[in-house]
Amino acid sequence: MPSLDEIVNYLDRELKTASVPDYPGAINGLQLANSGKIPRVIAAVDASLPVIEAAAAAGPGLLIVHHGMFWQGAQPVTGAFYRKLKIAIEADLAIYSSHLPLDIHPDWGNNVQLAQAIHLQQITPFPDQKGNTMGLRGQWQGSRADLLDHLQKFLGPRPHLSPGGPERVSQIAIVTGGAGSEVAQIAALGVDTFITGEGPHWSFPLAQELGINLIYGGHYATETSGVKALAQALEEQFHIPWHFSDYPTGI
Numbered sequence: 001m002p003s004l005d006e007i008v009n010y011l012d013r014e015l016k017t018a019s020v021p022d023y024p025g026a027i028n029g030l031q032l033a034n035s036g037k038i039p040r041v042i043a044a045v046d047a048s049l050p051v052i053e054a055a056a057a058a059g060p061g062l063l064i065v066h067h068g069m070f071w072q073g074a075q076p077v078t079g080a081f082y083r084k085l086k087i088a089i090e091a092d093l094a095i096y097s098s099h100l101p102l103d104i105h106p107d108w109g110n111n112v113q114l115a116q117a118i119h120l121q122q123i124t125p126f127p128d129q130k131g132n133t134m135g136l137r138g139q140w141q142g143s144r145a146d147l148l149d150h151l152q153k154f155l156g157p158r159p160h161l162s163p164g165g166p167e168r169v170s171q172i173a174i175v176t177g178g179a180g181s182e183v184a185q186i187a188a189l190g191v192d193t194f195i196t197g198e199g200p201h202w203s204f205p206l207a208q209e210l211g212i213n214l215i216y217g218g219h220y221a222t223e224t225s226g227v228k229a230l231a232q233a234l235e236e237q238f239h240i241p242w243h244f245s246d247y248p249t250g251i
Contacts, residue, residue: 027068031068031070037059040060046066056087114173
């Protein structure tokens with residue numbers, strides 16, 4: 001049985017946890033330790049109370065999430081936050097979170113998993129306004145309807161389309177999660193279609209004004225594949241079982 005330290009060191013190294021900039025509330029890496037042994041791994045998108053309750057019900061292990069416990073910043077340890085910590089600690093459940101490091105990982109990342117699922121070609125990363133890796137772009141030939149079909153097969157829910165660009169798709173950019181507000185920056189790349197999870201209301205008409213297709217695949221739906229790929233990698237590296245705890249938000 002691998003130790004918690006072995007797994008955390010492996011994840012921090014492979015994800016480049018210390019060197020990838022992120023939002024302050026992400027707190028990437030180990031968020032809650034346990035007694036040190038990891039008999040199983042649970043993958044989930046959010047470290048929400050229902051997810052932690054379900055993970056803890058089977059006893060000790062490591063819960064790997066994309067959205068960790070501290071997005072609201074410093075807060076009193078009361079209410080649901082207290083219950084999450086109490087339940088996890090009593091169950092000997094460790095919690096590890098990886099947000100942007102997992103989004104952009106070249107093998108396990110949410111972006112590359114989606115790109116591969118739709119058979120995007122000539123995939124290359126592109127930077128955000130600060131020069132950090134933001135998403136992926138590549139070549140794709142087909143209709144918008146075909147692309148939506150491919151996405152639905154991978155994501156589950158039918159994606160929502162703002163049809164501002166051409167009906168025949170050739171250049172796609174992908175940023176999973178809540179990146180719809182970046183539609184102007186993405187349009188400046190010269191792509192005709194932008195796939196993300198969700199965006200603010202104003203991103204829909206802006207995409208049409210900019211002449212780009214904007215596809216909202218769902219924040220949750222576009223971010224399930226990364227934690228699954230990460231957990232699968234741990235099974236292969238450390239020979240421990242894993243499963244996915246599905247608690248969709250519908251957003």
